[in-house]
Amino acid sequence: MCGIVAYTGSREAYPILINGLKRLEYRGYDSAGVALMQNNNISLYKCRGKVADLEAFCEDKNVESHCGIAHTRWATHGEPNDQNAHPHLSIDGKLALIHNGIIENYLSLKKELMNKGYEFLSNTDTEVLVHLVQDIQKTENVDLIEAVQLAMSVVIGTYAVVILSSDHPQQLIVAKKGSPLLIGIGKNEFFIGSDGAPMVEFTNKVVYLEDEEVAVVHPDKKLEITNIKNERKKPFVERLELQLEQIEKGGFEHFMLKEIFEQPKAISDSMRGRINTKKDVVALGGIMEYENKMLKAGRYIIAACGTSWHAGLVGEHLFESLVRVPVEVEYASEFRYRNPIIKEDDVLIVISQSGETADTLAAIELAKSKGATVIGICNVVGSSIARNTHAGSYTHAGPEIGVASTKAFTAQVTVLFLMALSLARKKGEVSLSMYHHYISELEAIPAKIETILAKNDYIKQIAQEFINCQNAIYMGRGVNFPVALEGALKLKEISYIHAEGYPAAEMKHGPIALIDKEMPVVVIATEQETYDKVVSNVQEVKTRSGKIISIVSEGDEIVKSMSDFCIEIPKTDELLSPLVASVPLQLLAYYIAVARGCDVDKPRNLAKSVSVE
Numbered sequence: 001m002c003g004i005v006a007y008t009g010s011r012e013a014y015p016i017l018i019n020g021l022k023r024l025e026y027r028g029y030d031s032a033g034v035a036l037m038q039n040n041n042i043s044l045y046k047c048r049g050k051v052a053d054l055e056a057f058c059e060d061k062n063v064e065s066h067c068g069i070a071h072t073r074w075a076t077h078g079e080p081n082d083q084n085a086h087p088h089l090s091i092d093g094k095l096a097l098i099h100n101g102i103i104e105n106y107l108s109l110k111k112e113l114m115n116k117g118y119e120f121l122s123n124t125d126t127e128v129l130v131h132l133v134q135d136i137q138k139t140e141n142v143d144l145i146e147a148v149q150l151a152m153s154v155v156i157g158t159y160a161v162v163i164l165s166s167d168h169p170q171q172l173i174v175a176k177k178g179s180p181l182l183i184g185i186g187k188n189e190f191f192i193g194s195d196g197a198p199m200v201e202f203t204n205k206v207v208y209l210e211d212e213e214v215a216v217v218h219p220d221k222k223l224e225i226t227n228i229k230n231e232r233k234k235p236f237v238e239r240l241e242l243q244l245e246q247i248e249k250g251g252f253e254h255f256m257l258k259e260i261f262e263q264p265k266a267i268s269d270s271m272r273g274r275i276n277t278k279k280d281v282v283a284l285g286g287i288m289e290y291e292n293k294m295l296k297a298g299r300y301i302i303a304a305c306g307t308s309w310h311a312g313l314v315g316e317h318l319f320e321s322l323v324r325v326p327v328e329v330e331y332a333s334e335f336r337y338r339n340p341i342i343k344e345d346d347v348l349i350v351i352s353q354s355g356e357t358a359d360t361l362a363a364i365e366l367a368k369s370k371g372a373t374v375i376g377i378c379n380v381v382g383s384s385i386a387r388n389t390h391a392g393s394y395t396h397a398g399p400e401i402g403v404a405s406t407k408a409f410t411a412q413v414t415v416l417f418l419m420a421l422s423l424a425r426k427k428g429e430v431s432l433s434m435y436h437h438y439i440s441e442l443e444a445i446p447a448k449i450e451t452i453l454a455k456n457d458y459i460k461q462i463a464q465e466f467i468n469c470q471n472a473i474y475m476g477r478g479v480n481f482p483v484a485l486e487g488a489l490k491l492k493e494i495s496y497i498h499a500e501g502y503p504a505a506e507m508k509h510g511p512i513a514l515i516d517k518e519m520p521v522v523v524i525a526t527e528q529e530t531y532d533k534v535v536s537n538v539q540e541v542k543t544r545s546g547k548i549i550s551i552v553s554e555g556d557e558i559v560k561s562m563s564d565f566c567i568e569i570p571k572t573d574e575l576l577s578p579l580v581a582s583v584p585l586q587l588l589a590y591y592i593a594v595a596r597g598c599d600v601d602k603p604r605n606l607a608k609s610v611s612v613e
């Protein structure tokens with residue numbers, strides 16, 4: 001959500017900024033803009049639409065510059081239009097500012113500034129910041145850095161901001177709270193980004209700015225960091241763990257398809273180094289220190305959003321079946337506001353691909369304030385969630401660019417499985433032979449997914465039959481009910497077809513009224529305890545002329561004979577079946593969306609990293 005790129009140094013800034021914005025497109029946005037320092041003056045270009053529209057808009061403009069800031073905006077306050085796009089300028093045109101986050105007290109600040117005569121050109125909360133900084137500079141008679149420190153002290157909300165000033169033409173001022181921002185260090189040059197993607201080919205030395213820090217970035221000077229109280233901070237330089245090829249499409253038509261195909265590797269990477277060669281120890285290094293607390297937990301609460309919440313629902317089955325400790329799964333957005341009962345022996349497990357989801361971050365703070373232990377499962381190394389939890393395990397799925405999550409989901413389920421299995425073994429809830437069985441089954445999953453991916457063309461053919469449908473129902477049971485929810489979410493997100501997931505037995509309590517010959521019903525009917533029950537549920541749909549697309553275990557005859565289309569997938573232990581059953585559903589959604597001409601990697605209105613609540 002909102003992408004930030006900035007550069008100062010001796011290279012041409014504009015290509016770096018535009019390329020950087022393109023790499024951040026996956027975050028979701030609806031307008032884009034750039035401000036360039038040219039002969040000690042700021043030139044501003046911004047427009048509604050894609051980065052390509054901004055490029056077209058700038059085609060006949062002079063964009064020569066060595067210092068600039070650029071932004072993709074995901075509208076929160078004010079519609080997506082040219083005026084509301086960032087950067088925003090101060091009244092005298094001497095400051096340009098870009099912002100990711102939300103200024104919660106913007107209305108009262110705006111009122112004060114309007115009373116002082118400041119004119120607002122946009123409906124955004126961001127414009128308040130640029131006027132506020134300038135106003136403080138004037139009224140307090142302080143330099144720009146101090147003005148930024150003071151401004152950020154009166155602001156309530158979240159921000160990652162970069163400011164360009166024509167009084168200091170090579171300098172950028174950067175501040176952050178709650179939204180991610182990192183500074184890449186080159187030789188006499190600096191790169192700034194919401195993540196490492198815009199700078200990956202230039203440097204691997206980065207500083208992740210901490211909350212309430214303000215950095216002064218100048219190509220001829222060392223990086224200077226203070227906090228908003230003007231206390232000096234030592235920059236902590238880290239290695240950027242990102243490769244250029246990880247953020248390129250590598251011959252696939254879309255990132256989403258590439259990421260679906262990367263799942264065997266992503267799952268292997270999630271397991272790598274965590275299972276010893278004798279297969280008798282599962283060790284998640286990141287949670288070692290808190291393992292005792294996890295073993296003594298009276299209850300696990302899993303909080304997450306979107307697809308990660310679905311992984312959490314799978315996790316509930318895994319933890320309850322293996323560890324035998326009660327689990328509650330919560331939408332982070334609801335959990336944070338409903339005054340939940342949290343005890344000190346509760347363990348909150350938060351799951352997040354991006355590691356930046358605002359509601360999940362708030363759930364962490366709430367649980368911490370009540371004395372609970374908080375464990376994270378994140379994909380993005382160094383993300384806010386990874387930093388704010390007591391301990392955690394990375395999923396190591398590699399960067400996920402497609403907005404609709406695929407490989408991150410299966411990697412999350414893999415890590416949840418490893419976590420549950422390791423705790424269960426230590427608690428004596430799983431016998432050694434079962435433990436070995438689970439590990440062997442898990443290790444076989446990547447190869448099993450390869451066989452599903454090999455059915456790509458067949459799934460593409462099935463997809464063609466459903467490109468004009470208006471609605472779809474997904475049914476599953478037990479550990480595959482969350483897979484039904486996830487399958488439906490994938491279809492909604494990228495094809496804009498209305499789809500709902502139901503526990504198969506719930507159909508007769510309402511949804512079955514929707515069944516007619518137009519209604520596709522996707523059913524997960526793999527080998528499982530409730531298989532016979534699912535057969536009856538499929539029969540009930542069939543009797544009402546619904547079109548059945550089934551996901552069954554290899555060799556299945558019963559559901560297959562009742563299905564209009566049937567995708568056979570390899571057998572595995574029931575607890576691991578979500579890892580295989582979700583893959584054909586991802587491909588189905590993908591091919592339906594492509595056939596409908598949808599922008600699968602950047603679906604309308606959605607953002608990859610939801611850093612506002």
Ligand code: G6P
Nearest residue numbers: 305306307308352353354357405
């Ligand atoms: C957004 C994304 C989803 C994601 C959800 C939670 O809505 O589009 O793909 O599942 O946020 O994000 P997280 O990064 O916390 O997993």
